[in-house]
Amino acid sequence: MGTEVENRAEVLIIGAGVIGASAAFALAKSGHDVLVVDRNSGVGDGSTGSSAGIIRVHASDMQSSALAADSLTAWNNWRDFLGADSAEALARFVRCGSLILDAGTGFVDRAAAAMRAAEVSFEEWSSGEVEENFPYFDLHRFGPPGPIDDDEFWSEPTEFLRGALYTPQSGYVGDPTLAAVNLMQAARREGARLRPSTTVARIDVEGARAVGATLADGSRLRAEAVLLAAGPHSDSLASAIGATADFRVRTRRIREELVHVPAPAGLDLALQGVHLVDGDLNINFRPESGNAFLGGSNGDLAEEQTVIEDPDEFNPMVTPGGWERATLRLARRIPTLGIPRARTGVVGLYDAAEDWLPIYDRTCFDGLFVAMATSGTQFKTAPIVGELLRHVIETELDGRDHTAEPFLAPTSGRAYSTAQFSRLRDPRQGQSRG
Template identity: 35%
Template sequence: MSEAMARDYDAIIIGAGVIGVCTGFELAKRGFRTLNVDKLPAAGYGSTSNTCAIIRLHYSTPDGVAMARESYFYWLDWGKYVGVPDPSGLARYVNTGCLVTKTEKNHYLQRVKESLDELHVAYEDLDAEGMTEKLSVLDTRQFGPPVTEEDPGFGRPSGGNVAGALYIPESGYINDPQLCCHNVQLGCEAHGGEFRFNTEVTEILREDGRVAGVRLKDGSEVRAPVVVNVGGPHSFVINRMAGVEEGMNIKTRALKQEVCHVPAPEGVDYNVVGMLISDSDIGCYSRPEVGNHILIGSEDPPCDDLEWVEDPDDYDNTFSYQWRTQVLREAQRVKGLPVPEARQGLVDLYDVSDDWIPIYDKSDLPGFYMAVGTSGNQFKNAPVAGQLMAELIEAVEDGRDHDADPVQFHMKYTRRDCDLGFFSRLRTMNPDSSYSVIG
């Protein structure tokens, strides 16, 4: 980077969700003078605050398991990672275990088992009877593949019992995702990082053929030789602003998502006996929630219409028919689950890439980087995502041609190297992706 370029900071990070704050934190720890800017009032205030904050280890590739496993160790010792006290308290990991149903769609989890084995992650291989021994309220009949409520077969068993499930005991969720972001913000500030909220970027500045900073909505400019797009559902807007979208083979879009919040079955203490459930037979995932409730999200089965949003600042943020569909699907599996008339839960946007795998990469504009397409499946990986982005940025700014010679990031806990070329904007569509939130 040109030392003659006027600068206010070494790096500007657009976004202060969980990936944004971790990226700023890791750069600040490496000596970068960082500024996170976010149009919302506080860190983690956007889609991060409305995530289910699930921490799980099951993936169909060893590399996917390795990255989740690496991050898992940071969540287990969150205070050590953050490094400073927070008067508001620390976010807490809640271990519940995870039950993943075997279906034809997920190849009966054979590849998942092989990948877990390679990383020495413990699991139990259960038949239908073993599933009910883990959670007695389960109805283990097969209902899939999922159909819409208008289908005559909706809610009716489509066969005998499901083929079984894997139970992975080291799985759970973070109790307060917004507090988690505040924790990391304080850690970043302890290393000199700065944050500006209620601050909207309207232009990506260029100078001498590379990025030079940003212009804000109030007309002021902030100069830096590195700008990182971690804009969540606004990521595609920022990429267009920077003029880099045409150079990307994989792009991102904003997708509306609904998460249902319903009471547990009567007489069941779900906060004690409940667990994460990933169930492609019914097309839903779920987890316990405080107050003896259950959160239910969609695994986006092919029968459902996906609602892509062209303007992330202007979309219908009310519940649709999808809310009732998800609850009814979950009620197929969880016996006695109520289907309330009053709809409660969350409506927000996911930042989704074309193959549902994130983009952690440079761009065709020197100095402009991207950590995008992360919504729905990358919360769990945030500490590692911040580190690999810092590693990538340092390497490229030092002259490495990442497109020709991808950066290798070493994960200290799993003792594996991660080829960052896997997350390239130039990759072809990954045929092994689930093309869903499960990732």
């Protein structure tokens, strides 16, 4: 293949995380010539690799819940969805259910309403039913969540939580990076090309149109469409050319710590584990291999978020403060939990919007598209999001407004309005990371 052919594509995707890989699969399967580049040496080595890999169906709004449920169909039939043969090592979806404790903030009510509207099944449990199914949880009300060095944190609670929502179909993928690799392998089977260890210096525009990208080594890639799916690096690449000038919703880069804590003696999480969503203590944990918990913050408290300006400069180690906050809060909910001395976990940088909804849209430049603000919430929807991005790109390249035409999910035929994910939306009020 000549250099000119190698440096041209119909669609250039910047970013080989789970979203970029899924878009590559959907576009290549639809017959497009796709080239994917990533600054890392491996697929899924960025934000995807530091994801908790949770596949949940509860959300603050109907469309997000429905999209997660439609994606769950793909996760449950992963090999068939990918068209992979029996020899390929695949990421495994583990069903454990999600338990969303009612912290009295109104989130449980919004999530229940969203799932009803989306026709997603769930159960409403009293505190007695929670205790019957998960007796190792202390169901006292400890919140609202406060600093662990505050005397109030250690005061004896007198009230109990009202109950919880339970979604038995939810679970997690223990190896999110492998899931991205699987999607990229599927994309390559459909003809997509991949160039790892390739850093984009800038997106190139001519007049009002994106025409490709210039790499750090000075070489250029040319394309009819560019999809920016570079996680925490997306904002700087887009804003450098003024592509975020008309965005009405802000994005930011949040440093996220996931801590790894062994389960108490006698508790078998393979049999008794659950994905815990605890707004009362602002924690979110799931079972992990080795009979342990993996998790951290719910992400709802702005004062506990660490916003990073430079995505290449952040502390990649679990900090003493983050470790103590997450583990001690979990220990309040699980009194028999032991706190190990060694701090182990995963630290990553999340690309998130102020309303925790993603941005799947074109920009003010023709031919330039973005999949931004997906970290920490959209791993679960990645299989269907690839198809949604294909719809956005194909519709706009054909000269039509993608927000005026519904996207039909391939797993269910359900219709979605892509306007919810527009860069021009007013930030949604009451949205939660969940």
